[in-house]
Amino acid sequence: MSALALAWRLAATAVSPLLPLHLRSRAARGKEIAERIPERYGHGAARPDGPLLWLHAASVGETVSILPLIDALTRAEPRLNLLVTTGTVTSATLLARRLPAQLAGRVTHRFVPLDVPAWVARFLDGWRPDAAVFVESELWPNLLTEAARRGIPLALVNARMSARSAGSWARAPGFARAVLSRFTLILAQGAEDAARLRALGAPDVRVPGNLKYAAPPLPVDTAALERLRALAAGRPVWLAASTHPGEEALALAAHRRLAPRHPGLLTIIVPRHPERGAEVAALAGDLPLARRSLGEDPGPDTAVLVADTLGELGLFYRLAALAFVGGSLVPHGGQNPLEPARLGCPVLLGPHTWNFAEILRRMEAAGGLTRIDPGTDPAGALAEAVSAMLTNEARARAQAEAALSIAAEEAGLPGRIAAALLPLLPTGDDRAAAPGGRGLATPETSGPPETGKVDDRV
Incomplete structure (x- = not known):
């Protein structure tokens, strides 16, 4: 010894x-x-x-x-x-x-x-x-x-x-x-x-x-998905998934910049640790907000849904038009980008992604993700990346298909x-x-x- x-x-x-x-x-x-x-x-x-x-x-x-x-x-x-x-x-x-x-x-x-x-x-x-x-x-x-x-x-x-x-x-x-x-x-x-x-x-x-x-695709409660799709029908929806402290504030600031360009925008924030739901909600200020853990539904005027529950990411990846995957705009190393990829949800990531370096090299080479360069204005960079996906459906679809092809390669592993x-x-x-x-x-x-x-x- x-x-x-x-x-x-x-x-x-x-x-x-x-x-x-x-x-x-x-x-x-x-x-x-x-x-x-x-x-x-x-x-x-x-x-x-x-x-x-x-x-x-x-x-x-x-x-x-x-x-x-x-x-x-x-x-x-x-x-x-x-x-x-x-x-x-x-x-x-x-x-x-x-x-x-x-x-x-x-x-x-x-x-x-x-x-x-x-x-x-x-x-x-x-x-x-x-x-x-x-x-x-x-x-x-x-x-x-x-x-x-x-x-x-x-x-x-x-x-x-x-x-x-x-x-x-x-x-x-x-x-x-x-x-x-x-x-x-x-x-x-x-x-x-x-x-x-x-x-x-x-x-x-x-x-x-x-x-x-x-890994298999994240599961979903089909009834809950259909219900939320009906509630959000006709609205642009984007997701900030598995976020860490510091990223929720950026997502909310991005929402404020995006809302005038995308009427009816619904921003969904899923904190990596659901117990932070109240903390995240407090950051929203005067934005109309609903909290999933309290049983609150997004109404027509709801700007932000804080999804502070466990095990529902599969629901929100299916609901959103695109997803920013957290832990990547702060120096955490990133969360799993393959979870949205398996569900055909386009992926946005910040620069801090060393936890998934090899996977991301393959996804990037295939055109399966969008990198956000935060520069001096990370909220603005995030807003621009989200807006580009919301306004260019063909680009979003092609990126999602490329990411899905990478995610599907190791089914026999x-x-x-x-x-x-x-x-x-x-x-x-x-x-x-x-x-x-x-x-x-x-x-x-x-x-x-x-x-x-x-x-x-x-």
């Missing part, structure tokens, strides 16, 4: 008496579910019979990306059970809403334990997963160390390593190499991520593609990744020695179907 890993282990143990207070404070702010806080200490194991694969997705984006992988895994191995852990309430809520009813008995959700050695040990000893899959960049040293100590095969899928993160890890090369060497298999989002991971000491990195390309992960589970004579002792029967009876074969990219 490296000196830094030992220091982390000792520090996590030392601070653990203070963490219950921290968790109670988070629960008071709606960031934890009070009755489920024991899960953060590793309690609540209820291991099902049969093979168990543990998937850990930190938050909403990672959870959305593994939904098609969950489907592919359960199709490929009908007896497989899945434990899915997340770290946020919103991701747990989203999983419950999006998980198909037929999988409810095979997929169990728990909140991931905090990275305290004793709590992690309690979690692993209770669940005894046969293999574990971490998503994107969830690299908790104690969790990985304890899993490896128990002989649990580990994989990192849709692995992401930004240049900034790689620079931080490179300052502790021995620690980085020790953490990454825990993984039997690493499947990176793109070539640049793979190169950075290899440079940090990851032993086996492959580049099958990005799971975010393969979940099956390929599932086929790469299933060999991590013990089979045949290996079952008794496996961490859970309940692996797959044999490769002949439980292997993935032909459609899930691993190709050269995995």
Whole structure:
């Protein structure tokens, strides 16, 4: 164990008496579910019979990306059970809403334990997963160390390593190499991520593609969509989606500039964090406004709809003529541009989009997005980009079609990744020695179907 890993282990143990207070404070702010806080200490194991694969997705984006992988895994191995852990309430809520009813008995959700050695040990000893899959960049040293100590095969899928993160890890090369060497298999989002991971000491990195390309279209309540379309009939509608602090004010300022040129304009703002709805509404000043969370509908004179609810982006991407995707006019790194692209909604983005650099290079090369150069007047630049889309339907349609073609390219990726992960589970004579002792029967009876074969990219 490296000196830094030992220091982390000792520090996590030392601070653990203070963490219950921290968790109670988070629960008071709606960031934890009070009755489920024991899960953060590793309690609540209820291991099902049969093979168990543990998937850990930190938050909403990672959870959305593994939904098609969950489907592919359960199709490929009908007896497989899945434990899915997340770290946020919103991701747990989203999983419950999006998980198909037929999988409810095979997929169990728990909140991931905090990275305290004793709590992690309690979690692993209770669940005894046969293999574990971490998503994107969830690299908790104690969790990985304890899993490896128990002989649990580990994989990192849709692995992401930004240049900034790689620079931080490179300052502790021995620690980085020790953490990454825990993984039997690493499947990176793109070539640049793979190169950075290899440079940090990851032993086996492959580049099958990005799971975010393969996510299904966001769901919609059809009745709610038809109702809102009727309420907004004949009006130009644009959307500021997944916005972060600072961007709502720009969207509202853009609305004030656009309204004289586009009579009846309806601006919809969906804050990335719905609990900010009241804060966003207060920014609107004298603009007539409705809040979705309060059950308010946009009337004929409503200028702004604040959609401060969870899980309804699919509704608003279908309703709007175009969408500005947030986190990109402020230095956050951008939110997922493929969500509107899959629904044929033209995409506008600011300059700060490093979270999706590779996807956006492909979309941009295909003519599938519009970049906003904020310059010295970001509200004006946003207003001009929105106006150009509202007044040129042919351009908007061509851009949306180009983006959709990129979004549709990786439909088979979940099956390929599932086929790469299933060999991590013990089979045949290996079952008794496996961490859970309940692996797959044999490769002949439980292997993935032909459609899930691993190709050269995995």
